[in-house]
Amino acid sequence: MVTTEDQSSRLAGTLDVVVSRLEQARPFAKHRHQPAVLDVVGRLLAEPGGLEVVFGEASRMDRAGLFGGSDWDAPEALLPQLVGQTLESGDRALIALEVASLLRFLAIATGDGTHRNLHADAARHFLTQVLAHNLRYFFEAANEADRDTDPDGLRRRVFGFIVARIGFGDVLGTLVEEIWRILDQRPVEVGPVKEMIMQISLAMSGQGVDPGQERLGADRLVSALFGPTSACIDDPGVDLFLDRIAALDESGLQREALGFSRAMHDTGLVSDYHAVFLRWIATKTDADFLPDTLGLGPTGKDSLRRWRGLVGDLIETAVSEHTPQSVYGLALLLDRGILHSPPIVPALQRQLRTRLTAPVAERIRLAFGDLVAPERLLLAGTLSVLGQPLGLGQGANPTCQSARAIAMWSFNDPDFVLHLIRQVSEVDSILMHFEGQPIESRDMPAGLAAGAPIDADPVSVALVPHLDRIYAEMGRRCVGRAGDPHRWVNPEFHGWWVARDCVVAVDIATGLLSDYTGFVERFCRGYHPAFNGGRPVIHPQPAGIAVTDSAARFVGWHAIAILRVETDQTGAHRVYFFNPNNDSGQDWGAGVVVSTSGNGERHGEGSLPFEQFVSRLYLFHDDPTTSDTEIDVPEEIAGRIERMALESWAADRKVPDPGSMVGSADPGT
């Protein structure tokens, strides 16, 4: 029988044969030889010593065209967070491709190979991020699912192979940086972040991690979740913690309250102990520690004083160790002062009394389990949404319009959100009108999302299936009209505060740019304070973005909301906007990188310099009833923006010659 060493050296010979064939093939014929290479690579990976062989050939395979015709051919545009998913796919060829790609990155990072579009530093950074996203394969015992999809422990071996060659030092730092970047946006859904912090915590206790800058940042995250105050610093468990605080005097409790609220407002994360503490403090002591426990500012304190009874009821119902984030939602809700708006208090009182109709309760149970009654989950979610409207995300669902709508209403029209929650709670349906005609969501077929989302917050789980249907139905009622349906749908769907003109950069029938210069000028005149007479954006305005990937290639149309156009600390004009995509920090290519902090953003906002933003914009609303400022928009601004658009999403959308514009309004062309 053949020994295993022989096996991998024999396969190395076979690999040479199939790679030579791939090398010889012309670009158009590469795909005929790629499967054979991937087959041999896949078998090598299962052999001892196989990773070394594949690593040794990685750069050669790259040059030979192993990645030709696939996304992997542009390593500079690959996303590190997708690697783990690919390795879990169960598709042997795909796994072999991903490992070959990782080892190609490794060869570049270690100087063993080169790539025309990728430097050693960039390759190293990419691998570091991959490792950070897959930390659990180092420390946790393999779980059942891993054993199922990865019987040879390939992931563990591949990541171990990489760590052995580039070191572990950067990984923790990168992960911590990534978590802080996400937390800066203050998401409502913190499950994924908590999962990563859990891994860090395991890593730090299992592996001797050197103290240092990374360690400090990581400590803050871990302590915010598992032990933010002295009574729970050792993560003692809820029962022991309750015993400890029962024995504290007033100054001790004061310190606990401040410790909890500082950790919460620092990170946007709420420890389970914090939720337990808040419940206890709300009923068990005479002194009022609520403002300090919630970390309220003056407006919040005022709201609390005025509505103490309601807040007590909300804590009683919504806050629990299973719904800790509701504490943060409640604190921010109070600080926003929205309880002073007349409909809010009675609407919340109504929700406290509302029982959910069975299908809605079932949807929420499906998404969040049944540790807590669905009514309480929905109320906890309501507090989060009203407190952190810009923390909403669409989850992994194609429902950006619905997520954006809930965010804009929560921001702008909070009583309307409560009105919708009430309708769905009672009858599992939403009634809206379009041009005077009623639309009842339960009568409508499913929209973009096939089922209800289960990876989003409770309010989205309740509302999105209905909003999605209504949005789709409004679109259907516009079929046959010339022009973009958003023109009619957006104002009707969202509210009176959406400006009534809708300006679109492309001709709907042909997909080509249509009077792009006019589009840019109109936007400048509508939104740029230098050209609109200094008028600020009053209400969030829905807008459409042509999303591009990190190589500036068109990906698709996406719904966002413009919140502000203001100058940042350097005096440059930026557009601040809300992106319902869970993480706004995206690289749209050609230097257009959406920033989420450090440029004057508030939590949950993304921002871009004005011209960069406009270069990816394709649809916006504008108020037709304003007086003309008669300030000209300099031609070079429009020119620069147009160039950026043409070098990215609009590359294939340029109108061939100016004369052909004449017929482009005809829907038949």
Next chain:
Amino acid sequence: METYDPDKGYVALLGWSLNAIDAADRFDRRYVVVAPAWAEAYCEENEIPFIGWDFDRLNERSHELATRLKEEGVDVAIPLYEETVEWAGAINAVLMDNPRLLGQSMLFRDKSLMKRRAQLGGIRVGVFEEAHDRGDVTRFLMRVNQTLLKLDGDPNDPIHFKAFDKSGTAGHRVIRTPEDVDNIPDEEFPALLESHLDGWEFAVEAWIKDRKIQFLNISEYVTLGYSVFVPATPELEAHRARVTEEIEKLIETFDIDFGFIHPEYFLTNDGKLYFGEVAYRPPGFKALELIERAYGFNGYQGLIVAFDPKTTQEELDAFFPEPVTGAAGHAGCFGVYPRRRVVSRLEVPENTQKHPYFEFHELSEPMEQKVTKRTAFGTHWGLAFFFGEDPHELRDLLKAQEELDFYV
């Protein structure tokens, strides 16, 4: 890429084969692909020289294509598929001003004419007949078995049914019972019927220039429709001299000046060689890839030198290696068919995976769980490739694959 040698010929490839195009593009001669219009955008995108043509029916327009290629400066047309063999004949007749080439190509296209011509040339063929309907098949089956002195109730000796104009194992059926006859679909008529020969079946690939064999390969079938390898075992190669004679007879009988032929033979237990059929185009089953793996030369480029009228004998001598001794080893492949009625995934058998001769496979995960019943020889689900020193071990290994499940 314009890297061709202007002193050498300009060839037209008839039919769409990416492997052939890839080989031509890497070679030193100017070429153009003649293929249906659906390939046009792809060719434009990849800068592959292209002329759009629909090969569905040979008609008066063949002259139009020939004229067009002549104006283009093409020296010779090379057929890549059975369907383009007579087109190549018609075109080359015009390009080379040699009307005989068209008639010759018709012989290659009609299995019955082919067999009669071979017989006339003194080549030994089995018992055969044409069938136009199922009645013809039944009669032939009965007659063959009566000749063999079978009694009622004895299992019949099989006969072979080959649709006239299909290539390889497509349309090739083994008929044993009247029920098999009933299962033949109408569209497979007319067809050639042949008696079954017990013996050793093998194929030959021969590159011919100036009526001379430039390179002759013997491909040994382990089991028809499943597996083949090259070069053959010493036992079969022992007959190389006789095989060469037989090929020379074919060259004479079919008047072959140049090109490439792919005949099949039977070596019976009493040591007689029977001619099966011959094709004037590259074989299926990746035989050229196997030859390349064993001998190191690209078979498609071999086709180009054999067809090109401007090729010199020196070039041919340099291009082709010594048969058998020039091979680095023996290369074989196995066509995988699912053996179970219901399959859920691809799982290369452990012993195959670990065998030092196993190189790689081109099998994909099953699209459907339920396996449809094979008709005729059917189409395999992909190939597994092997390479090694010892032809006997390779042969036994290929044989052993037939009893293994690749799909479970």
